[in-house]
Amino acid sequence: MKRLQVNTTQNVKINFELAHVGLRLGAFVIDNILKFAYVYFVMQLFNLRLLEATEDGWSVKAVTVVLFLPVTLYSLYQEVLMNGQTLGKRALKIRVITKDGFKPSFTDYLIRWFLRIADFNLFFLIGVYVYALGMSHLEALFYVLFFMGKMIGFFMILFTKNNQRIGDFAANTTVVTLKDEVKFSHTILENISETYKPKFAAVIKLSDNDARIIKDTYRKARKTKDYKTIKKLKLKVEEVTGITAENLTDFEFIDIVLKDYNYYTQNM
Template identity: 60%
Template sequence: MKTLQINTTQNVKINFEMANVGQRLLAFIIDNVVKFAYIYLIIELFNFSLIKDATDGDYWSVKAIDILMFLPLTFYSLYQEILMNGQTLGKRILKLRVINIEGFKPSIGDYIIRWFMRMVDFNLFILLFVYFYSMGYVNSYFGLIYMIFIIGKSIGFFMIVFTSKNQRVGDISANTVVVYLKDNASFAKTILENIKEDYKPVYANVIKLSDNDARIIKDTYTRAKNKKDYNTLIKLRSKIEEVTGIKKPKETPDIDFIATILKDFNYYTKD
């Protein structure tokens, strides 16, 4: 079992269990079942001959509609990881999540890099394969062509197996890892927060905080809360007000105010 050790700002060491190749493969299969279900529904629900008639058989119009209908499949992992805080449906079922290797929440740019590098992890040589296939070389070079196809599809798999942190090329490029969330206590020690899908944020100005700010706030808040150190909570609340410009309502306890700040930060940065 491979683990990732993260040091918090309070020098607390947190160990995460890395998602192994079997878990990631199963999550990948679940996500592909969802994709195939989508394709099946599109084919069953839409009358493509009717669309062709409506566009007077214009080739480019038909192709444009085809692309629009199947566009969600192309960006499936990208928008799911952004909207679901580092998870796709398959990852959520298997309790896996993408996190930054330093313990921070990945940025949208990190998710885009992971998604874009899938072309290396799972589709390397695909253009070469298509070229050979289109040129009619399949019969003459059948073994070579399909070996190219299999190698191109397997790079991500072998990278996860043989790298020290179970990273594919997309993970290495984006400085991310995929972890198994069996230890919710450790997960709670990072800046990441599990918030409900219907959560309503209160303070929009939390976006003035950086990831490192949020990490310091959470570490300090958790320690002060556990020790009932109300003086530290007061100082922490004052610092938050100073940095963000947010003023705590008089009727709201400091501990609840800071908890809301952390939840709001995660809400805004996950989108």
């Protein structure tokens, strides 16, 4: 099983298990079933064939484009909104991360989405062009190209070192499994938005190992509602960093410290 080793800023190594081609193919199939279901629903609900019989062809095209935007942008908006996952990826417990172990930016997701044209549909588009020529003897070639267009991403994931398709190479991302012994909740990684504003610059005094211990302790204490441990943890963090925050609860303080640490280590 291939693994991605991330060397953090404090030289702490974290190993992630890469999602193998079977998992990614399974997620791809689930996502496409959902997309085809949506298309079928739209066709039945809006009866687009009937609309095409109207005289205003431009209106029909505009409505068609709007209705099919959720399918066209499916992987982009889902990965952005669901922290590197689509519904298919979530079902199979896999997620997109950067090769550095962090959450991809919107630009990374956009690059991955756009380059699906190269990973899955390049030869398919060539096939569409050939088919549009109206040459019946080339219809077989169309189906061959369609199949090849879907196989490019498959073979890239299968044979590259970090299971990356073209979009992953361009965006410096890969896909990891969340079933691994190294769970995200056990690492220092936090979900922070691109517009996040840090509050405590002094958190950079912490090391990756400090952050990992803080998060692990915080996670366990929050789950069991161990307020005494959280209080002690807050006092220790204040002692090490020199931060004071009287207007925050102990839980809020630790949560912000972890997010701020992630912000500064990802953007330094």
